[in-house]
Amino acid sequence: MKHLLDMGHLDAMQIHHLLDLTDHMVEINQRPMPKVPALRGKTVVNLFFEDSTRTRTSFDTAARRLSADVMNFAVSSSSVNKGESLRDTIETITAMGVDAFVVRHASSGAPHQITQWTTASIVNAGDGWHQHPTQALLDCYTIRTRLNRTTGFDGLHIAIVGDIKHSRVARSDVQAFNALGARVTLVAPPTLLPPDISTWPVEVSHDLDGLIGSLDVLYLLRMQRERMRDALVPSLREYTTLYGLTPARAARLQEHALVMHPGPMNRGVEMAVDPAELPGSTVLHQVANGVAVRMAVLFELLGSGGEMTADTAADSPDPSQAGPRS
Amino acid sequence: MAAQGARQVMSSDDVRRAITRIGHEIVERNHGTDGVVLVGLQRGGVWIAQQLQASLARIDGVGEVPLGALDVSFYRDDVGIRPIVPGSVTDLPGTLDGANVVLVDDVLFTGRTVRAALDALGDHGRPRTVQLAVIVDRGHRELPIRPDYVGKNLPTSRHETVVVTAAGVELA
Numbered sequence: 316m317k318h319l320l321d322m323g324h325l326d327a328m329q330i331h332h333l334l335d336l337t338d339h340m341v342e343i344n345q346r347p348m349p350k351v352p353a354l355r356g357k358t359v360v361n362l363f364f365e366d367s368t369r370t371r372t373s374f375d376t377a378a379r380r381l382s383a384d385v386m387n388f389a390v391s392s393s394s395v396n397k398g399e400s401l402r403d404t405i406e407t408i409t410a411m412g413v414d415a416f417v418v419r420h421a422s423s424g425a426p427h428q429i430t431q432w433t434t435a436s437i438v439n440a441g442d443g444w445h446q447h448p449t450q451a452l453l454d455c456y457t458i459r460t461r462l463n464r465t466t467g468f469d470g471l472h473i474a475i476v477g478d479i480k481h482s483r484v485a486r487s488d489v490q491a492f493n494a495l496g497a498r499v500t501l502v503a504p505p506t507l508l509p510p511d512i513s514t515w516p517v518e519v520s521h522d523l524d525g526l527i528g529s530l531d532v533l534y535l536l537r538m539q540r541e542r543m544r545d546a547l548v549p550s551l552r553e554y555t556t557l558y559g560l561t562p563a564r565a566a567r568l569q570e571h572a573l574v575m576h577p578g579p580m581n582r583g584v585e586m587a588v589d590p591a592e593l594p595g596s597t598v599l600h601q602v603a604n605g606v607a608v609r610m611a612v613l614f615e616l617l618g619s620g621g622e623m624t625a626d627t628a629a630d631s632p633d634p635s636q637a638g639p640r641s
Numbered sequence: 642m643a644a645q646g647a648r649q650v651m652s653s654d655d656v657r658r659a660i661t662r663i664g665h666e667i668v669e670r671n672h673g674t675d676g677v678v679l680v681g682l683q684r685g686g687v688w689i690a691q692q693l694q695a696s697l698a699r700i701d702g703v704g705e706v707p708l709g710a711l712d713v714s715f716y717r718d719d720v721g722i723r724p725i726v727p728g729s730v731t732d733l734p735g736t737l738d739g740a741n742v743v744l745v746d747d748v749l750f751t752g753r754t755v756r757a758a759l760d761a762l763g764d765h766g767r768p769r770t771v772q773l774a775v776i777v778d779r780g781h782r783e784l785p786i787r788p789d790y791v792g793k794n795l796p797t798s799r800h801e802t803v804v805v806t807a808a809g810v811e812l813a
Binding site for chain 2: 335339350
């Protein structure tokens with residue numbers, strides 16, 4: 316794998332391979348000294364054209380734990396403000412000798428466009444409303460470990476609730492959950508659903524109360540205030556009444572059900588209960604798993620040294636696989 | 642499971658006897674099993690370390706020595722050169738400070754896996770000694786590394802493949 320741009324590019328086998336790799340990274344992160352020399356001498360550039368403290372910090376930590384050198388390229392202090400084009404920025408940094416760019420951009424497709432201008436690997440850290448693949452991978456890893464689903468999500472019912480239309484997280488999550496075999500239901504007011512929803516591999520509902528008792532995973536999206544300005548939702552209070560996780564709804568969740576949120580949360584809006592009091596809340600697990608998943612992605616792109624094939628991705632326990640090593 | 646043209650060089654009984662003999666040598670060298678920790682290298686060394694643990698329990702009769710598994714993928718010096726597929730996750734029995742660690746692997750070839758394993762161990766503590774047990778030493782070392790316990794010295798060419806399982810050792 317050369318780039319990670321779009322969850323739609325990965326099949327179930329490749330997703331499982333990255334999640335298996337994440338198990339190793341979790342073990343490293345639990346050590347007293349959580350650092351391995353795997354990516355010594357590799358340079359990773361964090362190129363964030365949109366504010367994001369948590370995702371950038373997560374990638375930064377991941378790269379450092381693998382001993383890569385990290386450059387953080389803050390757009391506010393860069394030549395972009397002097398009118399340098401995206402292409403010139405990429406070509407200039409590439410000339411310094413870079414192995415990977417981690418890119419966040421407000422325009423959908425920007426990371427894909429950048430692959431045309433550099434030989435380095437590109438990791439999409441969120442582009443417009445389009446994709447956020449590492450978020451989807453860490454969500455899959457969280458479900459896999461919390462619900463003990465190492466082989467796939469067959470039979471799991473996952474509802475994604477909220478502003479689907481403007482959410483790159485929802486787009487990536489739907490593809491990933493679907494690839495792993497889960498049943499996905501989107502719950503949102505019609506104004507917050509994308510126009511092409513009929514082509515997505517999902518069911519659609521406007522009735523959270525009707526299905527909350529049967530869910531294995533309740534995935535809440537952030538309700539952004541600017542949607543009020545655009546009159547897509549009448550009021551935050553009405554949104555909470557219809558689509559928020561209220562104490563009454565939390566009481567109807569199955570005992571094993573997970574409550575997930577990509578952060579940052581709007582307490583009192585989509586999350587109208589204290590997540591610390593929900594046994595199924597995974598919010599902080601998601602953050603911790605984010606570092607491990609991003610380590611797995613960076614190692615796969617920069618360290619594994621070969622194309623991922625059916626042969627190398629198979630997690631065969633056959634000891635004869637180890638024969639020709641030193 | 643025999644590959645085309647594979648030649649059996651050790652039978653399953655030979656492998657079992659080699660493991661038992663190595664067990665005796667470990668007890669002799671360490672004056673018992675106090676402080677001994679067996680660490681199998683993922684993946685080929687793990688089952689051998691398990692059998693050695695059982696063998697040591699029979700020989701010394703004071704119970705099982707601690708057993709761990711070590712994945713060295715992230716310590717290799719050929720990261721980025723060849724495909725690296727991690728085995729199972731590293732799982733060590735607590736700190737290795739002061740232990741007499743016996744690294745266990747199936748085949749000793751260039752020595753690069755063992756070098757990576759020494760680096761990896763260093764991140765988990767400071768063993769008093771580190772010893773190396775292998776079923777087959779096939780030569781062609783690229784680093785100054787030698788085994789302490791060997792099942793069989795097997796002359797090979799670089800292009801051959803050595804497969805060690807409980808069913809025996811094959812050269813193809």
